[in-house]
Amino acid sequence: MLAPSFISVYDYPDIVYRLRALGFDKVVEVTFGAKMTNLNYYQILKENNDRTWISSPCPTLVNVIRGKYPHLLRNLVPVHSPMGSMGLICRKHFPGYVNVFVGPCLTKKMEAQELDTIDEALTFRDLDELFVKYNIPEEITDTKHIATFDKFYNDYTKIYPLSGGLSDTLQYQHILKKKDILVMEGMGNIIKILDGFKDGYYKNYKFLDILTCEGGCINGPGINYQYPVKERIKRVRKYKEYASRYEKDLGRTGKKADADGLDFSRRFE
Numbered sequence: 001m002l003a004p005s006f007i008s009v010y011d012y013p014d015i016v017y018r019l020r021a022l023g024f025d026k027v028v029e030v031t032f033g034a035k036m037t038n039l040n041y042y043q044i045l046k047e048n049n050d051r052t053w054i055s056s057p058c059p060t061l062v063n064v065i066r067g068k069y070p071h072l073l074r075n076l077v078p079v080h081s082p083m084g085s086m087g088l089i090c091r092k093h094f095p096g097y098v099n100v101f102v103g104p105c106l107t108k109k110m111e112a113q114e115l116d117t118i119d120e121a122l123t124f125r126d127l128d129e130l131f132v133k134y135n136i137p138e139e140i141t142d143t144k145h146i147a148t149f150d151k152f153y154n155d156y157t158k159i160y161p162l163s164g165g166l167s168d169t170l171q172y173q174h175i176l177k178k179k180d181i182l183v184m185e186g187m188g189n190i191i192k193i194l195d196g197f198k199d200g201y202y203k204n205y206k207f208l209d210i211l212t213c214e215g216g217c218i219n220g221p222g223i224n225y226q227y228p229v230k231e232r233i234k235r236v237r238k239y240k241e242y243a244s245r246y247e248k249d250l251g252r253t254g255k256k257a258d259a260d261g262l263d264f265s266r267r268f269e
């Protein structure tokens with residue numbers, strides 16, 4: 001289960017070859033999990049106007065709230081992160097498999113321990129070590145390894161790891177105005193916001209789309225910083241353009257029906 005920030009570090013489709021060469025049988029993007037996370041956010045934001053909601057996919061933010069601001073736990077949107085949502089989807093469609101998440105984040109390892117659906121969480125740095133250990137080259141041309149992702153797949157949530165990526169892909173226009181949403185990143189800024197809450201609200205905002213790493217998950221601590229941040233952002237946007245142009249009709253797009261029967265809600269305590 002590859003976090004959408006993978007493209008800020010690795011080349012596509014080489015990374016899919018390399019993961020298969022490493023021994024992974026199925027290789028999926030987490031983008032469809034992000035879509036299901038968003039659909040559940042939409043419903044909650046639409047139906048509940050009694051507090052300022054705080055985005056909850058960043059486990060570092062969740063841990064800060066648990067430790068220093070427990071009164072704000074009820075403000076965290078009670079929905080699984082894209083990783084948690086994709087874990088549920090993979091458990092349903094690939095029973096018996098071991099689910100391994102690979103991403104830019106150290107605290108996802110802690111989140112994974114709280115979930116039944118993620119068996120292991122690795123950082124991109126961990127993955128690089130495995131590539132070195134098992135002599136997996138950066139480019140693989142051996143055609144016995146398939147270069148495309150398995151189901152399930154979604155193109156517009158590919159910008160999720162950028163600051164504001166959640167709200168930009170929430171399609172909120174029927175329920176919120178742009179001024180109702182605050183996008184913010186970086187631990188110092190986040191602390192100021194959390195300190196500024198009064199009676200369950202932060203100013204007049206209805207939704208805070210916030211991440212603790214400067215620049216969002218493309219600048220997470222589990223990344224080998226091969227490219228500068230600006231270049232990483234460019235790579236994410238370019239890959240989204242590429243995928244929406246050339247990969248739309250490959251029949252791998254996740255549909256809502258693929259998530260039928262799954263409960264994406266999560267309790268924060």
Ligand code: SF4
Nearest residue numbers: 058105211213217220
């Ligand atoms: S912003 Fe940083 S700490 Fe938060 S989920 Fe992304 S990589 Fe992890």
